[in-house]
Amino acid sequence: MPADDEALFALTTPGAPEATPLAEPVRPNAPLAVRMRPRNLAEVVGQAHLLRPGAPLRRLAEGGEAASVLLYGPPGTGKTTIARLLASVATRHFVALSALSTGVKELREVMNDARRRHDRQGRQTVLFIDEVHRFSKTQQDALLGAVEDRLVLLVAATTENPSFSVVSPLLSRLLVLQLQSLEQEEVRELLRRAVKDERGLDGSVSLSPDAENALVRLAAGDARSALTALEASADGVTDTGATVIDLPAVERAVAETVVRYDRQGDQHYDVISAFIKSIRGSDPDAALHYLARMLVAGEDPRFIARRLVVHASEDVGLADPTALQAAVAAAQTVQLIGMPEARLALAQATVHLAMAPKSNTVIVGIDEAMADVRAGAVGEIPAHLRYGRYTGARELGNAIGYRYPHAASDGVLEQQYPPDDLVGKDYYRPTRHGGERALSDYLIKLRRTVRGE
Incomplete structure (x- = not known):
């Protein structure tokens, strides 16, 4: 496992039970972000929507169930750490692969090893695949059987929308969990912990409020970035014999332009x-x-x-x-x-x-329509609009009476399109601004023709 793998840092969830600590030692000279990586659930902060009691991720980490998951979120939100915590359940074996350097042959070798381990030792394998969106369709398909049989507990990670980057057969077998960037107060707690913790800076330096604020805003919700900047600032301070990380120390350690962004108090x-x-x-x-x-x-x-x-x-x-x-x-x-x-x-x-001239009618229209649908205003689709190109469709009344608009001289004719309960409902109400002025006049004529008003 590379030393710079993602780490998850978040505020401790009250009452969180500790999982089995990971046995892999961390080198004393490892980067601060690696040294401060959470060792158990009690040290995990943030992602509260996934870690609250009864949430899927908590049940997985506590060994309560064995479902394969896809972790979807921005870089630096802790996908690798979560995978390792899932593997920390005593009977599980952890294997990490990168989609950048793994082919179908390597995948099959991992599957064969997992099968032997399961048959001989009764141990389940946690297979972590980073950047799974970079896998080809063939590579993703190669995972289907092992995931279906629960031969492996797949923990896949991606920064891309899985609906577009993961093949449907694999996606349907995965529990999709969306990770979120850390809140500012969570990053702040992380920085303070790293300054005091013996695994981190062990109290050798202190952090001024201005410097802390700059580091928090510089991180933009990325724990690893926050700790990397903190470590660089601390190194610069100790080289001069000082013990306080102030704002100038942060300026010297990171890009001055970024600090100026923070220095003005602009969150x-x-x-x-x-x-x-x-x-x-x-x-x-x-x-x-x-x-x-x-x-x-x-x-x-x-x-x-x-x-x-x-x-x-x-x-x-x-x-x-x-x-x-x-x-x-x-x-x-x-x-x-x-x-x-x-x-x-x-x-x-x-x-x-x-x-440009301004109009919010698009968002108002779609939000009103979605609100009606959520409230149950769906209704039956008019029979003449239903699909009719299959055996028995016409016996059900489907597509009978549909009028083809292109048959009309101007391409518009009277016909009911919405369900009965929504006839006459106007969702799009154009303004008189810019191009919507002409649309407004034209829409009045369209509605009169279509609705027969």
Whole structure:
């Protein structure tokens, strides 16, 4: 297991029973993030939604059940640590593979070893596969039999949406658990623990409040990043004979531009909030200012691009149909080209969205429709809209009476489309802003024709 494997750090869950400690020793000169890796459930902090009493992950770690899982979350949230805690149950054997260096042949060897271990010793194998989304379909299919028979307890990890990166047969056999970035207070507790713990800095230095705040915001929910920055700061301090890690010490240890981002007291979510609200408020100059602050600070440009894509539909919508195209193009540019050149596409999309006419009718419409569905307003699909191309469909009345819109001269004709209970319900209500002005007038005519009003 490489020394820099992911570690999970979070606030202790009250009343958490301790699992069997992992036997593998940690080198004294190992990185701080490795030395502070939780040894049992009592040291795990965060991911409370997965670790509360009765939650699937807690039952797995306590040996209560043997279900294969897929851990889905951003880097540095503890996927490897969770896998090792699942393996710490006394009768389990732990094997770790990386999708970057493992082929079908190696997988089969692991399966054969697991079968022999199960038959001869009665021990189950915990197979941890990091970056499982990088496995080909053939490699993922090779896991199906062993997972189905519970020959191995598969713990797969991915940073990609499993619905798109994991084949359906394997995904259906896995319990998907989504990990979340640590909260600021959890990172703060982690830093304080590392300063005091004998496995960490053992009280050799202290951390000033300003430096602690900077490290917390710099980490952005990533425990490993927080401890790496802390260790670098501590090394710089001890080299000078000092014992206090202050803000200048952090500045010397990490990128100064990132520290300036933190030094101003701008929390990660505060800046992105101001950025989006400036775009929503049609102030391109303020929006560019906040974009610059994030870029200079080293904010992940993919995060900024994702927010622009969301904002294009949420706050601009069909008042400017080209806004979403501009945002998606910027996101693709970030992926294809990267920084620093991608800053131009991000700036272009930012100005475009800020100057675009605004409408929130898209989000209002879909949220109202989803609220009605959740409340039970589903109703029967009108018979003439149902699928009718199978034997016996017409005997059931399916597809009978359907009127083909292209047969009408203008492509629109009177016909009921929603269930009976939703006839006349308007979800999309366009404004008079930008392109929605024309849509509003046209929609009135469409509804009159379709509804026969």
